[in-house]
Every structure is written in structure tokens, then in C-alpha cells.
Amino acid sequence: MLVIFDCDGVLVDSEILASRVDSERLSAIGYDISIEEMSHRFAGLTWDRIAKLIEADMGRSLPENFHTETDKELDRRLGTELNIIPGVQEMLDRLDYPRCICSNSSPERLRISLTHTKLYDRFRPYVFSAVAVRDKRPKPAPDVFLHGAAEFDVDPRQCVVIEDSTHGIHGAKAAGMRVVGFTGGSHSWPGHADALTAAGAETVINRMSDLPAVIEALAAWDGVDI
Template sequence: MPQPDLVIFDCDGVLIDSEIIAARVEAEVLTEAGYEISPEEIAALYSGLNFSEILLRVEKVAQIPLQASLIDRADAIIDKRLKDVRAIEGVTQAVAAVKVPRCICSNSSAERLKMTLGLTGLDRFFVDRVYSALSIPDGKPKPAPDVFLYAAGQMKANPANTFVVEDSVHGIHGAIAAGMRVIGFTGGAHSYPSHSDILTEAGAETVINRWRDLVPVLDALSEWAEA
């Protein structure tokens, strides 16, 4: 049976149930700053982006200036609330069952990744194979492909034989731009009714909402590529 060179996991909203925490905080901060938005809208429109990128996009849409100090305010609140973050149900068993090389590519900072992966116990599955788009040389955050290509280079993987598990349109666009294949994931608390359709439209080959489906889907898609 053919095997992938590498499986890349997004972190927030895929491995850990943190996207809903961030969406709630970001909605609070933006609403207080004069741009009323709900956590559900944050999740649907901006999931996968760091808050600085969200601010830039909101400024363009709303055509109102937003203070850069909002980034530090949101980050401080999110870090405090992430102390209670949990791994998404079934992820430990699913990651352990992936026998090919695996790593994480995220828009979160290296410091936040270290904290949340440590709190959930998932750090033991990735060790030093955790790549923050904010820390790689000359890297840009998703939807740019930089962090995916950097990880593939570090892991000596062929991008065309690499699978990425993503919960956001922006992450999917970045992975596809890197020449990788994508499995969408909708098992996080931030998911919404049209989430699966949107990920498919963005380019995911298939979408799962239960971690126990990951390995069978990887096997099926790997065989399909060789057919």
C-alpha cells in the first residue's frame, strides 16, 4: 500500500479546541473597538488567520482604523483563556495511528504552540517537528504556502506526496499553493453548518469530522493517487 511522505496537521481547531476560544475573544475585542461581529462570523470568515491579519482585513471591509494595541490585548486574553484548552476528542489515538512522518504547521506563535501542546499532552507526538509561520525564515502566515514548504524541506518530503489536515479555507489555500493534498476537518467546537461544503469548495479532497476516520481516509486517498 502506498504511503505519504508526510502528514501535516494544523493545530488550532484541528488538534486542540482553541479556535472557538480565540473567536470569542477576537469578537469581544473588535466589538468593543466599534466593529460589531460575532464569534460565529469570526470562525466562518477568519478561521486560520492570526489576529493581526484579521485586523487588516476588517479595516478594509469596515474602512475604519483599528489600533495595533488591540493585537496585544487580544493575545493576552486568549493566552489566559487557553489555560483550559483541551485536545479534540479522539485526536490522541488518531495521531498515534499515523505511522508515517508527521508535523504541525500553524499560524500561532511558537510560544503559544509550546504552551497548548504541552497542556494537552500532544507535544510528545511532535517534539521538535512543530513549525510556526511566525518563526520560519522569511515566512509569511497562511494562506501563503511558506510554512508548508518549509516543513516539507525540513522533513525531506515531496510536497506532492504530503497530506495536510486543515479546518480553514486560508489553511487549505496555503497547502494547495504548496502543491500538497488536503483533508478538511470539521470536528472542532467552532464548526458551523456549511463548514464542510466551504472546505470542499476551497479544495479539500474530502472532509472528516471524526478523528477515527483519518487513517482510513489517508489510506484510501493514497491508493487513489496511485490508481
Template sequence: MSISLQAPAPALVIFDCDGVLVDSEPLSLACLTAGLNRIGVAIDVETVRARFAGTSMTSIMGHVERDYGVTAPEGFVAAVKAETLAIFDAELQAMAGIADAVAALSLPTCVASSSDPVRLRHSLGLTGLLPLFEGRIYSAVEVARGKPFPDLFLHAAARMGFSPDACLVIEDSVPGVTAARAAGMRVLGFAGGGHWGHDRDGADLLAAGAARVYRDHRDLSALLAALPAETLAATSAQA
């Protein structure tokens, strides 16, 4: 009996926000690093990027307490969030080409992000992207565990009415790719953000399980069209 190895074409595209829709990571990582330095955590921005990009503040503060022995004072997280939003007001930009790329998609879309709802709406509103996703924005605060666990992506898929194998995730972080793969979803890695100077080819994202990595959102439609055939070829080679 013959068995088809071709994966179905994606039916839902789930976008991460920070580092995918908006070029926020260089700004937010700098704010977080400065804040951690103020409370006695000896850490630089590159270490903050490598360890914490793509994860929630709850997860970050847990790591800081366990790994650095520093408990943040009351109000620390709120202060860092406020400082970050203030910098966003002055400097935040949408990723080049993302508005046109999303508008051109014929598939349903949504956002699933580690950011809290206030920051999410603020970022998308500032950059003019909010109307593209209004009513379809999901935050890690809505689930028990954030990335790299699959909870957020499974939650977004369920709310949108799609099975995990029908979803394609666009992610810029290793925890995000790991979470999507754990949810049984395919992933395209995006390495076009300002924080990806260390690995422009996205080797870390590929190693975590991304099917492809790209750097220009103008390529998204073509990548989506090619994904089922690429998945078939990869599966056939392993059979």
C-alpha cells in the same frame, strides 16, 4: 505509452493546530470578537469565523484596518493574545481521539499553524500533545506570507525534508486548504471542531480543494490508506 495516474502514498502528514489538534477556535474567536468590539469594530463572532479563522493576527489586523477603517491601539494584539491564553488555561481541550490517531500513524508528522510560537506551545502543552510533535512545530511567523498563501506548508515540508507532492495536510479552514493546495499538497478537511456547526459536512472545505472531509479522528488511519486509490479514481475520471 501507458501513464500511471495513481498518486504516491503520503510520506509526511502536516497538521494544522487550532481546530484540528485542539478545540480552540470557539474560545479564540470569541476573544477576538470581544476585543474587536471594544475598539469599535461592529462585527459578530460568526463573521469573525467566516473571515478570519485559520489566518494570522497580522493578516486579521490588516483586514480590519482596510475593511473597517479601524487601527488597533498599541497593545491590542498582545492583550487579545493574553486573554485568549487565559481562557485556554481554563477551558482548552484536545480534539477527541487525536492523541491516539497521531500515535498510531506510521508516517512522520509535524505541525504548521497560523498561531504564534508561544500560543502553539502553550496549546499543545496544556492538552498533552506537545511530546507528539516536539521539534517539528512551524509557525506562520517563520515565513513572509501566512495562509492562504502556500509559504508555511512549503517551509514545513522543506524543514522536514519532503517534497510537496509527498505531503498530506489536515486542515479545518478554507484559507488552510487553499494554502495547502497552492503548495501542491493533498488535503483532508476536518470538520469535527466546535466551530463547524455551520457546515458539518465541510462543503466549504471540499469546495476549496479538500480530497475528503471527516469529523472523527478515529477515521484518520483508514482515510490515509484510501487516499492514493481515491486520487487515482478522481484523476482518471477527469482524463
């Protein structure tokens, strides 16, 4: 069995940091949006998709270089302020199965986040960015998950994905994989677990310490061979 982790909001507490940066910069150009709304509404989406939705709301285009400057600020904060999700290191110590990361973030951002939180060496070289593999289609396309399974020569039906977003869950399910929802990030909101369940998560946890036992239980149920 292969265990596939999303990165942002699952291994590192970056979603709340990204929402804070986006909220601050969007408010500065007249699009008032709270950190909570950014997290709830846009979690798991690529910036291109977020920008299209915001521009539709505003009725005008975002300023030139807005995304580039926002990215620079976020990368700066990720490299200095980012926290690991509590319990991740201990969970990895207990997890005996092969593992990888499948994320919508760019390879450069994954390196920044994982290096700062001392997780990069625990996964490399199996850190896969959806925008750098196959047809470069981000989640909810299944491509990055299928790429991860292929790298390990594992049938998608023998993969379990840990995801905090409905878009990620849709992608994992489209790949034919099983999914555990995670709501332990600072960006989580009331109703988050219900949304993940509705999207297709078989179970939802909010503590990483619970994951090894959940993986063992899933391995014993139909659909996963070990």
C-alpha cells in the same frame, strides 16, 4: 508519506476560544460581532489581516495596544481553558506515518496550546510556525508546508495535509500537496465542509477517528507513494 497537521481547529479546539476573546474585546470598543461570525469570517487568517478588515469596516484604527492585550487574554485562556479535539490522542496512536505541525500561530502560542493539551511531546521538534520559517509568510502562502516537507526530505506530492480553513487548504495546494478537510472543531458552521471541498480538499471528515482510514485510502490512490 508525511502527514502534516494544522494546529488550531484541527488538533486543539482553539478557534472557538480565539473567536470568543476577539468578539468580547471588539464588542467592548463598539464593533459588535458574534463568536460565530468571527469563526466563519476570519478562520485561518493572521491577526494583521483580520485587523485590516475590521478597521476597514469601522473606518478607523483599532486602539493602541489592542492586539497586544487581546493576545495576552487569549494566551491566558489557552493555557487554562483549551480543549484537545476529541479523538486526537487515539488517532495519533493509530497513525504510523511521520507527522508534523504546520501552523500560522507563533511558536510561543503553539507551545502554550500543545503543552496544555499534552500534545507537544507527540510532535516536537517538528512543530513549525509560518511566521518563523523561510520568508515568514503565513498561509495561504505555501512556505510553511514546503518547510515541513523539506525537514523530512519528502516530496510535496507525498504529503497529506489536514486543514480546517480555506486559507490553509489554498496554501497546501499551492505547495503541491493533497488535503483532507476537517470540520470537527467547535467553530464549524453549516456549509463549512462545502467551503473546504471548494477550496481543494479531496475529502472532508468531522471525526478524528476517521483519519487513519482516510490516510490509508489516499496512500492507495494515485499521487501518493508509501
